[in-house]
Amino acid sequence: MAIHEKHLIRPENLATHDNLVIDGVDVSGDWSTFIRTRAVSDYNEDLQVEIAALPGGEYIHRCWQCGSCTNACTVNELNPDFNPRYWIYLIRMGYESELLRDKDIIWQCVSCNKCTSACPRDVVPEGVMKATAHWLELKGHTATSPSTDFDEIFASQVFHKGKIEDGSILTGFMKRSGQPLIQDWLIEMIKGMLRDLPIRFLFNMGWATLFHPKTKNWGKARAAIEEYVAERDEAHRIALKLDKSVDLHGHHN
């Protein structure tokens, strides 16, 4: 499969002159288009270190830019702008402003691990995508993505009870992401299910509060996990130079 790479020459950097005379020579017509000099001066030298400090980003330094990740990527096939190799390059070079151009799509990685399987250098690009998406949120460049919302709801239920209940995850997520629970496709799906088993449906979706799965004697595990998470949060806060006002578990701009 061909890799459709990004063009670094953007339309806004092309200068076209209708009439142009240089050194007394009229170069209007074919010779009138120029590329504006592009100089990057605002490197963020800490970019790679900060992303490497977040879960999943640890191995970014190993990347040798072969492009296997982008070539294998599921989301790249849907959207050629989704380009893990390129983002890893930008991060390693410290091109923060370039990275920010794609800030709204990086979270769309579907964690299929095609990149991780293809990568010859064990970079775990899937993890780098997660770390980068997380970094963008923590630095306030993007609002918390629906994906992070989902992770947070899910993880907090696991940390609290040891188990999850898919129905209440669904309702919790729709609420947190501000979506109405009643979506037309969801209704269609419910109708399909009601065909045979109305009771089971309600039961499974957690709207009947008959039964809430949980692991017994989970208290000590919960306390241990919460203590550990708090330590990690503190480490991330220091690594990213975040002040106390930043909520590490989801904030909405």
Place this chain on the structure above:
Amino acid sequence: MTNKNYETVAYYPGCALEGSGQPYNRSTKEVGKALGLKLEEVKNWNCCGAMEVKNIDPEIQTYLSSRVMSIAAHEMGHKAVMAPCNGCYHNLKKAEYDLSHKENSRAVTKRLSEKAGHQTYEAGQIETIHALDWIKDTIGEDGLKARVKNNLKGLKVANYYGCMYTRPRNIFPEKDQGPGSESTSNPHFMDDLLAASGADNVDFALKTACCGGAHTLSDSDTSTRLVSNILQAAEEAGAEVIATECPTCHSGLEMHQIRAEKKFGTKSNVKIVYFTQLIGLALGLSGRKVGIHENISNSTTLLRSKGFK
């Protein structure tokens, strides 16, 4: 030919099989019974961390999975734990890999296990297998053939494995080991078992494509597009049903099949069933017994027309 024996294993159903994946749970247990294999559910198990916890912290995911293995190995004395859910299977394998390769994973797991008050799991203390290995290794294709009562002949099946069963390769050291082993690029264990049950497997290119399960709710349009590709490819290959071996893939396909029609007007007729349901039918179990009626995708009419009740 069977090379391993998993007649009695620890059974780790995981959260999904107690919720939306109920028919997978039911059919796995029924097939086990019909084949004379014993499943002992892991006592007081917890969530493996699914696809989400690792995004908060991968070491917590390793700990969560290690607790399940610790109970199965130390409290119950098992040598193997079987997980039918690709997510659980993947996470237990990933934990095994990390615990044998990463000092930090070992340290965090030890610390959390000690504080939680149970024995720390160490790499190599139990083997994690998928429901596919369980049947393939213990019963084998010949064994299954010998037990088939209602052969699946005439049923055209696309075998769909998804992501977590094969990727990333490094966490599955037993795969890609030549003849007899599972392949990560072209998995075939499910194909083998269904062929032994008489099904006509179609040539299906998207066996390990991603269904977008991680973003089923958070980026539904992406998931719908990915699922549509899979459904279309299966239909173009001539499949009447897609056999699944993961509750997340299964409900993703079911849900986005409906959503694709509602939102994008792309209709598909292929039905989605768990491979254990198909094996159950082949073994002579009724559709009800293996939970066909509990699937969202309604395959009752199709299966009846093929002579299955």
